[in-house]
Amino acid sequence: MTATARRGRRPGAPDTKAAILAVARAQFAAQGFGRTTIRGVAGEAGVDPALVHHYFGTKDDLFVAALELPVDPRGVIGPALAGGLDGAAERLLTAFLSVWDDPDMRASLLVVVRGMLEPEGHRMLREGFLPAVIVPAAAVLGLDDPERRMALVASQVMGLILARYLLEIEPLASMPSADVVAAIAPTIQRYFEAPLP
Amino acid sequence: MTATARRGRRPGAPDTKAAILAVARAQFAAQGFGRTTIRGVAGEAGVDPALVHHYFGTKDDLFVAALELPVDPRGVIGPALAGGLDGAAERLLTAFLSVWDDPDMRASLLVVVRGMLEPEGHRMLREGFLPAVIVPAAAVLGLDDPERRMALVASQVMGLILARYLLEIEPLASMPSADVVAAIAPTIQRYFEAPLP
Numbered sequence: 001m002t003a004t005a006r007r008g009r010r011p012g013a014p015d016t017k018a019a020i021l022a023v024a025r026a027q028f029a030a031q032g033f034g035r036t037t038i039r040g041v042a043g044e045a046g047v048d049p050a051l052v053h054h055y056f057g058t059k060d061d062l063f064v065a066a067l068e069l070p071v072d073p074r075g076v077i078g079p080a081l082a083g084g085l086d087g088a089a090e091r092l093l094t095a096f097l098s099v100w101d102d103p104d105m106r107a108s109l110l111v112v113v114r115g116m117l118e119p120e121g122h123r124m125l126r127e128g129f130l131p132a133v134i135v136p137a138a139a140v141l142g143l144d145d146p147e148r149r150m151a152l153v154a155s156q157v158m159g160l161i162l163a164r165y166l167l168e169i170e171p172l173a174s175m176p177s178a179d180v181v182a183a184i185a186p187t188i189q190r191y192f193e194a195p196l197p
Numbered sequence: 198m199t200a201t202a203r204r205g206r207r208p209g210a211p212d213t214k215a216a217i218l219a220v221a222r223a224q225f226a227a228q229g230f231g232r233t234t235i236r237g238v239a240g241e242a243g244v245d246p247a248l249v250h251h252y253f254g255t256k257d258d259l260f261v262a263a264l265e266l267p268v269d270p271r272g273v274i275g276p277a278l279a280g281g282l283d284g285a286a287e288r289l290l291t292a293f294l295s296v297w298d299d300p301d302m303r304a305s306l307l308v309v310v311r312g313m314l315e316p317e318g319h320r321m322l323r324e325g326f327l328p329a330v331i332v333p334a335a336a337v338l339g340l341d342d343p344e345r346r347m348a349l350v351a352s353q354v355m356g357l358i359l360a361r362y363l364l365e366i367e368p369l370a371s372m373p374s375a376d377v378v379a380a381i382a383p384t385i386q387r388y389f390e391a392p393l394p
Contacts, residue, residue, distance in 0.1 A: 117314050117363075126364045151360060151369040152380055159356020163348060166314075167323045172348040182394035183349055187384045197379035 017055050020045045024056075025066040029120055033063060033128035060132050067124065070108035071099055077137040085141050089188035090181060096157065097177040100165055113161060130154060145196060152191040160184060214252050217242045221253075222263040226317055230260060230325035257329050264321065267305035268296055274334035282338050286385035287378060293354065294374040297362055310358060327351060342393060349388040357381060 023045040027036045038059055042049040056062040064072055080095040081088050099105050116125040134150050143149050163169045164180070172180070220242040224233040235256055239246040253259040261269055277292040278285050296302050313322040331347050340346050360366045361377070369377070 122364050126366050130366060148368050148372075151366055154366065155356040155360040155369060155381075156353050156384070157356070158359050159352040159354070162355050162359065163352040167319050169323050169327060169348055169351065171345050172352060175345075179394040183388075184352075186387065186391075187353070190383065191380075194383075197376040 016045075016047060016051070020047060020052055020055060021066060024052075024062050028063060028066050028128055029124055032123050032126075033132050036063075038062065060136070063128050063132050067112060067129075069112055070105050073133050074137050077134070078140070081138060081140050085193060088141060088192060090185040093181045093185050093188060094177075097180060100161070101177050106165060110166060113166060141192065143192060148196060149191050153188050156184065156187050156191070213242075213244060213248070217244060217249055217252060218263060221249075221259050225260060225263050225325055226321055229320050229323075230329050233260075235259065257333070260325050260329050264309060264326075266309055267302050270330050271334050274331070275337070278335060278337050282390060285338060285389060287382040290378045290382050290385060291374075294377060297358070298374050303362060307363060310363060338389065340389060345393060346388050350385050353381065353384050353388070 020041060024036070024041045027041055027044070036059070038052050039049050041062070042052045045052075052062065056065050064074065076095050076099055077092065080091040083091060100109060115121045116129075130147075130150060134154060135146050138146055138150050138153075160172075160180070164172045164175075175183075217238060221233070221238045224238055224241070233256070235249050236246050238259070239249045242249075249259065253262050261271065273292050273296055274289065277288040280288060297306060312318045313326075327344075327347060331351060332343050335343055335347050335350075357369075357377070361369045361372075372380075
């Protein structure tokens with residue numbers, strides 16, 4: 001249901017849905033993920049909280065919908081990590097690159113990334129993306145200190161996005177994705193499992 | 198001389214110097230590093246090329262001046278890498294963090310980084326920073342395939358800047374710098390010397 005709703009294909013009340021989403025996006029950006037509530041979004045949108053749940057699911061789901069990504073990142077990260085820690089980084093990076101190397105996906109994702117790099121978008125990324133999307137998706141790995149490990153993973157993955165896709169720095173921009181995976185997966189795997197300082 | 202000139206403390210003709218720098222910045226951003234020449238900058242600024250050399254030094258120097266960084270990155274990277282490959286990543290990251298963790302430096306650097314993340318700034322970063330600043334500074338290490346290795350290094354370092362300083366993602370933003378070095382230096386060291394795919 002959530003996926004259908006997010007893509008806006010659900011019949012009926014498109015204006016109400018869009019209004020709820022606009023309020024949610026503004027509140028997540030202004031207040032951060034932690035202080036935004038389904039009830040608060042519903043209140044400002046002038047609807048019943050049950051309708052927000054009905055359209056969008058949980059607060060995490062509402063947050064992902066507000067990001068307006070072309071794909072639910074949890075649907076990419078979750079399956080990649082489901083096979084366990086062994087080889088997790090390689091599977092994660094392969095799945096990640098298969099999304100980013102798709103030209104249509106990339107165009108949509110770049111719009112989102114540019115928005116998150118604007119000052120108004122920082123809070124969405126800082127307070128929402130990691131705690132609401134990345135860390136829960138990584139829970140299947142049972143890492144110790146998952147916040148710190150996933151912040152390190154995020155630093156390498158965000159740098160890769162920036163260098164390869166946004167700035168198109170060569171030779172990284174033109175490297176075959178298998179070579180990118182071979183070069184960078186050991187970094188991610190080390191952040192998953194090496195002893196931390 | 199270059200350092201003095203860059204800080205604008207050299208007496209005489211401040212308007213001419215500022216005009217040259219403005220032209221240089223516009224040409225580097227519009228044409229990229231490779232196609233910008235001292236002669237072309239001098240022409241558009243209406244001065245003799247010798248005056249550009251006199252004020253700013255080489256084209257690399259002019260490029261670094263145009264970046265308006267609070268510190269010459271070559272002066273940070275060069276000495277850190279001068280001790281050879283063994284421990285190079287740890288020295289580089291320690292030097293790098295000592296600059297970024299200085300609040301005044303950080304404020305100035307964030308202005309530059311934000312500018313480079315704007316579409317008009319992409320070309321400066323993509324075509325200038327890596328080939329004109331980073332790769333030459335790393336030449337002392339005698340790496341095979343330095344462009345690819347330094348692009349990988351840049352991806353991790355840019356991601357660290359983004360996560361720790363620009364977005365202030367926790368717990369990375371508050372980690373003691375020694376812990377950041379311990380966590381990330383092995384990544385950089387691997388990009389320096391591990392076999393590439």
